[in-house]
Amino acid sequence: MDLSTLNHWQQLALCTALCERSMPNFQLFCEIEQKEDDFKQSRKILNKVWEFLRGQLSSLKNMENQLETIEAIIPNPEEYEHFGVYPAMDTMVNLQSCVQSILDSSILDAQNIQTMVQERLSEVLEMQEIPQEESELWQRQLEFEQSILDIICTQNSHANMIKELIPLSRDEGVSQLGICLDD
Amino acid sequence: MIRCLGLIGFFVCCFNVFADDDHSGHSDDLLLILKDKIALQKMMDGHKQLNREQQAKNLEQQKRLFSRLMPRLQSYVAIPENHYPNLEMYHESLKSRGALLADITRLVSRYQTLHLAAE
Numbered sequence: 477m478d479l480s481t482l483n484h485w486q487q488l489a490l491c492t493a494l495c496e497r498s499m500p501n502f503q504l505f506c507e508i509e510q511k512e513d514d515f516k517q518s519r520k521i522l523n524k525v526w527e528f529l530r531g532q533l534s535s536l537k538n539m540e541n542q543l544e545t546i547e548a549i550i551p552n553p554e555e556y557e558h559f560g561v562y563p564a565m566d567t568m569v570n571l572q573s574c575v576q577s578i579l580d581s582s583i584l585d586a587q588n589i590q591t592m593v594q595e596r597l598s599e600v601l602e603m604q605e606i607p608q609e610e611s612e613l614w615q616r617q618l619e620f621e622q623s624i625l626d627i628i629c630t631q632n633s634h635a636n637m638i639k640e641l642i643p644l645s646r647d648e649g650v651s652q653l654g655i656c657l658d659d
Numbered sequence: 660m661i662r663c664l665g666l667i668g669f670f671v672c673c674f675n676v677f678a679d680d681d682h683s684g685h686s687d688d689l690l691l692i693l694k695d696k697i698a699l700q701k702m703m704d705g706h707k708q709l710n711r712e713q714q715a716k717n718l719e720q721q722k723r724l725f726s727r728l729m730p731r732l733q734s735y736v737a738i739p740e741n742h743y744p745n746l747e748m749y750h751e752s753l754k755s756r757g758a759l760l761a762d763i764t765r766l767v768s769r770y771q772t773l774h775l776a777a778e
Contacts (some may be wrong), residue, residue: 480758543701550694553687562687569694576697580704584758585693591755592689598744608744 477625479586485529486628487586488577489641492525493624494593495570496645498563500655505551505564507657514549518571521546525574530638539578546572559603563653566596590621593652600653617652620644688735692759695728699766706773718777721770732763 479487499522506515521542527533550568551561570589577583594617601611608614627640650656702721709717736756743749 478754480754547698562690565694566690569690569697572697573693576700580700583700587758588689588693588755591751592693594748594751595689598748602744 479590480584482586482628484577484581484584485634487584488525488574489529489628489637490586490621490624491570491574491577491589492522492529493641493645494589494621494652495522495525495567495574496642497620497647498567498570498593498651498653500649500651500657501560501563501653502567503657504655505560508558508560509551509556511549517545517549518568521575522571525571525578526638526642528578530635532635533578536579539575542575543572543579546575563596563600563651566592593617597652613652613654620647620652688731688738689755689759692728692731692735695724695731696759696762696766699724699728699770703766703769703773714773714777718770718774721773725767725770728763732759736760 479490482490499519502518503515506512524533524539524542528536528539533539546568550572551564553561553565555561570592573583573585573589577585597613597617598608601608601614623644624641627637627644630637648656699721702717702724706714706717736759738752740746740749743752
């Protein structure tokens, strides 16, 4: 599907769903690096983005401060020596894009975010020497993206769509890379 | 069901895998371009509210960001088809390249407007 045909709300909803699904990657990074507060802050900000999408965010004033907060917690790959910093950074850059998109409706990053998520997964599969066509994770990601698009392209109220999107995106706590910390 | 714990182990193992490697996949280029693009948009959005001195500093920061972003963009848009595992991913990447080029052209044009206004 050509994501540029989606409107601002739809693009933001797609990016938010992709961000939600990748949160366990950031959570793992935070656990490894003992940055639990960073994870809590990012969780709160992502909840605010969902609130905005539901039409329940009363004021946008605070969102500018949230941008500063995210900027401070985006990990710098030069400071870490393990691969996990990249998926963690992907998640936070996606979140940053979502918040900025709330503040500036001309920002439409769905295509770039989707490509970034797919390329990261492809890279992880390559590292594990698993062909894409044989990967359950890859198949699951494609199905996930299609399910999100099916929901956001229906003629439903925003609130109802978000009600469906959140549990789907949390995917029982499993990220697109297969990371799961809730067990 | 996906084996989550195995992948956590995989991630943790990568601590050492990349300790001595220069890890620079093309997904990282896209990530870093997006990060810089967001930073530039934020600087441009805030430019109006600044005093003259701060505006000059803001423009200087924008210039530095552009000089980091442009070579990275150039390298990202030049990634050949054979770097992708299949045609679908290459196609997705081309769509992303188009979207990025459109966004960054807008930012360059905005930067130029701000720069001219400051002169």
